Amino acid sequence: MSAAAAARSRPGEPAFDSDRALLALLLAGVAVPLLVFVVWPLAEILKLSFDTPKGLGLGNYAVYFATPKFARVLVNSLEVAVCATLITTVLAYGFAYAMQRCLPRGRRVLGAIALLPLYAPSLLQALGILFLLGRNGAIARIFGVDIDIYGFTGIVVADVFYAFPHAYLILSAALAIGDARLYESAEMLGAGRARIFRTVTLPATRYGLMSAVFVVFTIVITDFGNPMVIGGDYSVLATEIYNQVSGQGNMAMGAVIGVVLLVPAAIAVFVERWVARHHHAALGDRSDPLRVVPSPARDRVALAYSALICGAIALIVLVVVVASFVTLWPYNLSMSLRHYHFEVQNGLAPLWTSIGVSLAAAVLGVVVVIVGAAVVRRLGPVLTQALYFLSVLPAAVPGMVLGLGYILAFNRPDNPLGFLYGSLAILVICNVYHYHAQGFLIATTAMSQVSRVFDEASTCLGGGLARTLRTVTLPLVAPALVSIGVFFFVRSMVTLSAVIFIVTPATQLAAVSVLLLDDSGNQNQAAAYSVCIMAVVAVALIALEATLALVRRRGGMRAPQLAAA
Amino acid sequence: MFLTLAGIRKRFGAVTALDGVSLAVDEGEFVCFLGPSGCGKTTLLRIIAGLETPDEATITLDGRDLMRVPARLRNFGIVFQSYSLFPNLTVARNIAYGLACRGWDADATRTRVEAMLDLVNLRDYAERRPHQLSGGQQQRVALARALAPQPRVLLLDEPLSALDAKVREDLRTEIKSLQSKLRVTTVMVTHDQHEAMELADRIVVMNRGAIEQVGPPRELYDRPANRFVADFLGRMNAWPDRDGRPVLGVRPEHVELVAAADAADGANGVIRGTIERVVFLGSVTRVVVRAGERPCIVELKGSRLDLAAGQPVALRAPGEALLRLEKPAA
Numbered sequence: 001m002s003a004a005a006a007a008r009s010r011p012g013e014p015a016f017d018s019d020r021a022l023l024a025l026l027l028a029g030v031a032v033p034l035l036v037f038v039v040w041p042l043a044e045i046l047k048l049s050f051d052t053p054k055g056l057g058l059g060n061y062a063v064y065f066a067t068p069k070f071a072r073v074l075v076n077s078l079e080v081a082v083c084a085t086l087i088t089t090v091l092a093y094g095f096a097y098a099m100q101r102c103l104p105r106g107r108r109v110l111g112a113i114a115l116l117p118l119y120a121p122s123l124l125q126a127l128g129i130l131f132l133l134g135r136n137g138a139i140a141r142i143f144g145v146d147i148d149i150y151g152f153t154g155i156v157v158a159d160v161f162y163a164f165p166h167a168y169l170i171l172s173a174a175l176a177i178g179d180a181r182l183y184e185s186a187e188m189l190g191a192g193r194a195r196i197f198r199t200v201t202l203p204a205t206r207y208g209l210m211s212a213v214f215v216v217f218t219i220v221i222t223d224f225g226n227p228m229v230i231g232g233d234y235s236v237l238a239t240e241i242y243n244q245v246s247g248q249g250n251m252a253m254g255a256v257i258g259v260v261l262l263v264p265a266a267i268a269v270f271v272e273r274w275v276a277r278h279h280h281a282a283l284g285d286r287s288d289p290l291r292v293v294p295s296p297a298r299d300r301v302a303l304a305y306s307a308l309i310c311g312a313i314a315l316i317v318l319v320v321v322v323a324s325f326v327t328l329w330p331y332n333l334s335m336s337l338r339h340y341h342f343e344v345q346n347g348l349a350p351l352w353t354s355i356g357v358s359l360a361a362a363v364l365g366v367v368v369v370i371v372g373a374a375v376v377r378r379l380g381p382v383l384t385q386a387l388y389f390l391s392v393l394p395a396a397v398p399g400m401v402l403g404l405g406y407i408l409a410f411n412r413p414d415n416p417l418g419f420l421y422g423s424l425a426i427l428v429i430c431n432v433y434h435y436h437a438q439g440f441l442i443a444t445t446a447m448s449q450v451s452r453v454f455d456e457a458s459t460c461l462g463g464g465l466a467r468t469l470r471t472v473t474l475p476l477v478a479p480a481l482v483s484i485g486v487f488f489f490v491r492s493m494v495t496l497s498a499v500i501f502i503v504t505p506a507t508q509l510a511a512v513s514v515l516l517l518d519d520s521g522n523q524n525q526a527a528a529y530s531v532c533i534m535a536v537v538a539v540a541l542i543a544l545e546a547t548l549a550l551v552r553r554r555g556g557m558r559a560p561q562l563a564a565a
Numbered sequence: 566m567f568l569t570l571a572g573i574r575k576r577f578g579a580v581t582a583l584d585g586v587s588l589a590v591d592e593g594e595f596v597c598f599l600g601p602s603g604c605g606k607t608t609l610l611r612i613i614a615g616l617e618t619p620d621e622a623t624i625t626l627d628g629r630d631l632m633r634v635p636a637r638l639r640n641f642g643i644v645f646q647s648y649s650l651f652p653n654l655t656v657a658r659n660i661a662y663g664l665a666c667r668g669w670d671a672d673a674t675r676t677r678v679e680a681m682l683d684l685v686n687l688r689d690y691a692e693r694r695p696h697q698l699s700g701g702q703q704q705r706v707a708l709a710r711a712l713a714p715q716p717r718v719l720l721l722d723e724p725l726s727a728l729d730a731k732v733r734e735d736l737r738t739e740i741k742s743l744q745s746k747l748r749v750t751t752v753m754v755t756h757d758q759h760e761a762m763e764l765a766d767r768i769v770v771m772n773r774g775a776i777e778q779v780g781p782p783r784e785l786y787d788r789p790a791n792r793f794v795a796d797f798l799g800r801m802n803a804w805p806d807r808d809g810r811p812v813l814g815v816r817p818e819h820v821e822l823v824a825a826a827d828a829a830d831g832a833n834g835v836i837r838g839t840i841e842r843v844v845f846l847g848s849v850t851r852v853v854v855r856a857g858e859r860p861c862i863v864e865l866k867g868s869r870l871d872l873a874a875g876q877p878v879a880l881r882a883p884g885e886a887l888l889r890l891e892k893p894a895a
Contacts, residue, residue: 017635453649456616457707459636460643462666462714471662475653 041405174208
């Protein structure tokens with residue numbers, strides 16, 4: 001790691017400085033695990049996908065694209081992703097507009113309901129839709145009609161709900177900031193509402209819109225849980241990888257499909273990152289904040305629209321909860337707890353395993369991303385770029401691909417880290433690095449709120465990196481640390497895609513149990529298991545809110561204090 | 566010399582921030598870097614502090630090469646323009662920060678913190694948080710924090726710029742008396758000529774990454790080396806000489822106003838003109854006179870009700886007040 005020191009050192013500077021040594025050590029501590037737990041598994045997948053009996057080559061890909069079934073899977077994935085992306089973005093833009101630019105009643109509650117899908121296992125949407133619209137769903141039962149929701153339609157609908165909160169959060173942030181001066185001048189010039197929207201609002205939010213499109217596309221194309229439950233015979237890339245690896249033991253084809261999935265996902269992520277950076281630069285700091293004034297007619301439309309969306313989101317969650325507590329949905333609606341006697345491997349034990357793994361991932365995740373963010377703050381520009389790239393790279397790696405990469409990299413005797421395979425530790429590590437990008441971005445954003453003047457003041461007073469972090473920087477970003485911890489906890493509780501390949505009967509996780517229950521036709525028990533997961537997540541979120549409220553009350557650390565410069 | 570800077574160069578991309586700056590500062594001296602924004606004065610201060618790495622530089626303190634010492638170990642105190650007190654620590658703990666870095670024990674720290682609080686008259690504020698203090702109080706704590714570990718050099722980066730005019734003046738006086746009491750070598754960056762003239766033993770006038778002139782305030786005012794210095798410190802009326810290149814200048818307060826009627830026609834050194842504007846500024850009245858191509862500014866003591874725009878007047882500048890100005894170095 002002398003590269004770190006060399007890049008910053010100039011002739012005449014001391015050969016050894018304890019602070020610089022610590023920085024190099026921390027850089028190594030952040031970068032080496034990223035290389036081992038993200039880059040290496042990826043490299044293994046790439047290697048295997050090019051590995052043919054005749055040496056390295058494109059043979060596997062030739063087979064892939066020559067097989068009509070596989071080519072079809074790629075087309076399916078793209079079809080689903082494009083459709084769901086368009087629908088989600090349009091719906092979420094309207095919803096975000098209603099939340100940020102209108103004043104409907106119960107705005108806070110509506111905004112909170114829209115986030116529900118974030119806190120449920122990823123196949124919950126599909127499960128809920130089946131309870132409503134499936135062959136044995138409520139609609140089929142009440143009206144006696146036979147709807148075919150399985151396949152393309154079902155996946156798109158489920159993924160729209162699944163990705164909705166992500167799009168909403170991005171668009172909401174974009175719509176929250178607006179330059180009042182632009183709106184005032186447009187109005188003074190006599191522009192009507194439609195024209196103002198077209199000429200001011202839409203252009204000002206175009207980067208947010210692009211960001212949302214790429215984020216939703218990535219989420220949908222990499223989603224595994226929903227297509228597994230509601231896809232029927234309609235296969236997509238993520239489920240096909242699982243099918244090849246777990247069903248047929250065909251690692252090589254799994255790797256090829258993994259790379260085929262990786263390419264569009266990675267492109268979408270890097271375009272999104274580029275857009276997001278551009279977006280920040282485009283924000284003027286001199287603009288007047290926009291103030292939304294009440295407008296009864298507009299606010300009623302906004303309320304009707306957002307209530308409709310929230311109703312649908314809440315209904316899906318609700319129907320899963322209800323189905324878990326009745327004797328046999330939708331035929332016998334008498335209360336029963338029988339679905340909570342789980343007929344699945346190890347019963348409720350996986351839930352406890354999940355809680356333990358998620359707690360460990362929360363602690364490790366916070367340490368890893370906060371050290372990463374602190375190191376990035378102190379590095380020269382070249383190393384910053386490199387570490388930043390490594391840190392957000394995991395966002396481009398679909399969970400299924402990462403999981404398969406872990407099998408390839410760690411499930412072999414010649415790997416000195418092979419002992420990790422099959423342990424709980426590898427599940428913790430997998431979750432931390434699967435969600436590293438998002439955690440890292442929250443951490444760097446929080447750190448960037450802390451003025452660099454504090455670092456410089458500390459340095460001039462004789463404070464080293466460790467003291468500055470301990471005494472000044474970390475206390476100032478403490479609330480963000482709690483948020484990041486809860487983020488890792490929640491993601492680890494609900495995730496399915498990466499861990500599905502590396503759980504063992506002894507290290508079964510809750511979300512995997514849900515999938516297994518559903519797979520064995522036990523939808524009601526799958527619902528009950530999902531409810532248990534959501535209950536744990538709810539407790540974590542309540543704990544987060546309580547902690548943040550406490551910090552706010554005690555601290556006196558108001559935002560303006562953080563951003564001194 | 567105590568602190569010496571030689572051949573300091575720094576580029577930010579295509580922009581040259583400092584173009585070979587050299588300077589020597591005596592022990593106990595108060596030096597001000599004065600110049601317009603973007604002249605490189607803050608970059609120079611940050612290089613002295615060790616917060617910025619120069620492309621080329623020799624910096625020594627007491628003969629010791631400072632380029633080999635990281636900012637953390639230079640033992641320089643610094644006060645920034647923006648409030649830089651650690652918001653999560655009390656005033657007392659902010660002041661004790663540098664002492665903790667140097668491993669002072671609890672008793673010595675307490676004594677020192679109390680002494681520093683007394684020094685800046687904030688004894689009752691020890692347990693307050695920074696956000697409970699006014700801007701002026703925060704900068705006084707920042708000063709106490711910087712001085713607590715007995716720094717070799719005190720660096721002030723426009724410490725008064727963020728404050729209201731009245732508070733700024735009070736704190737200016739306080740800084741001056743503190744500095745003369747402690748005799749700590751001080752380097753301050755400012756773009757305010759009055760601040761520099763009141764505080765500095767010597768002013769370093771900077772422009773476009775280079776030093777234009779160095780000297781005591783009085784010398785710079787009375788004998789500015791060039792137009793830039795003359796214009797930056799006070800005002801200067803300037804005329805081209807007959808040869809064209811150098812110019813002649815005279816300070817507004819040295820120009821005498823003579824009633825047009827009294828001026829003998831063609832008398833030596835008398836210029837005729839018309840009053841363009843009369844501005845009453847309290848202690849002085851500024852009169853803009855149009856004489857030939859360029860306006861001439863005249864400053865007269867007190868209020869002058871007898872003068873009004875449109876009035877013909879004659880100006881006279883005593884020969885000893887005339888200055889020969891070179892072109893700026895940069």
